[in-house]
Amino acid sequence: MSDLVESRADSTLAEFTADVCRRLASGLLDRTGDDLRDLVAQEVDGLRAALSDPSFLDTADAPSDPPFVSPKGYTTINTNPVTSRRNPLAPLVTIEHDGDVVEMTTTLSLPYQGPRGRVHGGYAAVLLDHVLWHAVRSRLDSVSFTRSLTITYEQALPIGTELTMTGRVTEIDGRKTFAAGEIKAGDVVCVRGEGLWVSPRPRT
Ligand SMILES: CCCCCCCCCCCCCC(=O)SCCNC(=O)CCNC(=O)[C@H](O)C(C)(C)COP(=O)(O)OP(=O)(O)OC[C@H]1O[C@@H](n2cnc3c(N)ncnc32)[C@H](O)[C@@H]1OP(=O)(O)O
Incomplete structure (x- = not known):
């Protein structure tokens, strides 16, 4: 404790x-x-x-x-x-685990804006990195780091609207864990992400 x-x-x-x-x-x-x-x-x-x-x-x-x-x-x-509630850069988010699926919600305000009315694409990647990392973490005993992350922007991601980020593990291969997910505004999938998380080599 x-x-x-x-x-x-x-x-x-x-x-x-x-x-x-x-x-x-x-x-x-x-x-x-x-x-x-x-x-x-x-x-x-x-x-x-x-x-x-x-x-x-x-x-x-x-x-x-x-x-x-x-x-x-x-x-x-x-x-x-x-x-972190204590880090002013962090928006307020909720995170829930439902079996193997991790779901995170938030509403982003103007500090996260890229094009007018739309979330900055880099911040969308941050949100996906985070939710996917949680999905990976929930399946492993060890820590892991993002090795690659591919983001596809399908639709504008709106500022001032509740967003739902979902992530799940798709494959585990030794130290490599693959995960995929998306960000939705309402029922619309706006951003997709898939990536690889790697655990450091065990110390010999
Ligand atoms: C609840 C608790 C809360 C706690 C709060 C904490 C919150 C934290 C939130 C964090 C949130 C977000 C998280 C963050 O922000 S994590 C921060 C951002 N990420 C990093 O800083 C990671 C930087 N990279 C490294 O440190 C090293 O690369 C590591 C240590 C990860 C591995 O270095 P290492 O030298 O050991 O290995 P390797 O990378 O050469 O290769 C490993 C294997 O992977 C294969 N490979 C490589 N690329 C690809 C590819 N594209 N497709 C398919 N395969 C690929 C490669 O061939 C090899 O395969 P194999 O030969 O073994 O078969």
């Missing part, structure tokens, strides 16, 4: 701060002038209030990503740029 290394209040403050950063990142891209000033002032007020009075924060839910001491004794913070 891992130990926590900071108080629940501090973890809650960190995640609140990350949420402020997410809102500011979006606001900077869709507001100007007084509208932007209002947002910045409101978020700064919220941060000041949270710092001076911890009861300002909603502590009903436990923090999603408190730092902890790993079984090997390292202080560990989840830095993941897809899933």
Whole structure:
């Protein structure tokens, strides 16, 4: 069992701060002038209030990503740029395992935009890499790394619409695990991905 290394209040403050950063990142891209000033002032007020009075924060839910001491004794913070509540770059996602299939959902806002109204293709690849990695991880005892990933963009992937990423393992061959999946907006498959994950050679 891992130990926590900071108080629940501090973890809650960190995640609140990350949420402020997410809102500011979006606001900077869709507001100007007084509208932007209002947002910045409101978020700064919220941060000041949270710092001076911890009861300002909603502590009903436990923090999603408190730092902890790993079984090997390292202080560990989840830095993941897809899933960590504490990393402002990460959108908020859900991940569920259903048998061999892993499903992830999220809605992406303007910081992830490429062409107007569409998700940046590189970020679509990030989401597929992540869901496929989870599918692979659920089938292996060891860690593995993405060795190749081929992405096919079938349709525009919309900003501001719930997206569903699905991944499954298609073949295991020794250290090599192949997986495939897709990203859907509603019922429409917009992006497909397939790749290879390789576990490091065992140490001799
Ligand atoms: C729940 C817990 C949460 C935890 C949070 C953590 C979240 C993490 C989330 C992470 C999310 C995302 C994940 C990430 O972001 S992972 C980060 C991105 N990926 C990397 O950094 C990996 C970089 N590469 C390497 O380090 C090495 O290549 C590794 C160590 C993987 C293997 O190096 P190694 O020198 O050992 O082997 P090899 O690669 O030469 O070859 C291996 C085998 O593969 C065959 N091969 C190669 N290419 C292909 C191909 N295209 N089609 C078919 N086969 C191919 C090749 O012929 C050989 O076959 P064989 O001769 O053995 O039969």
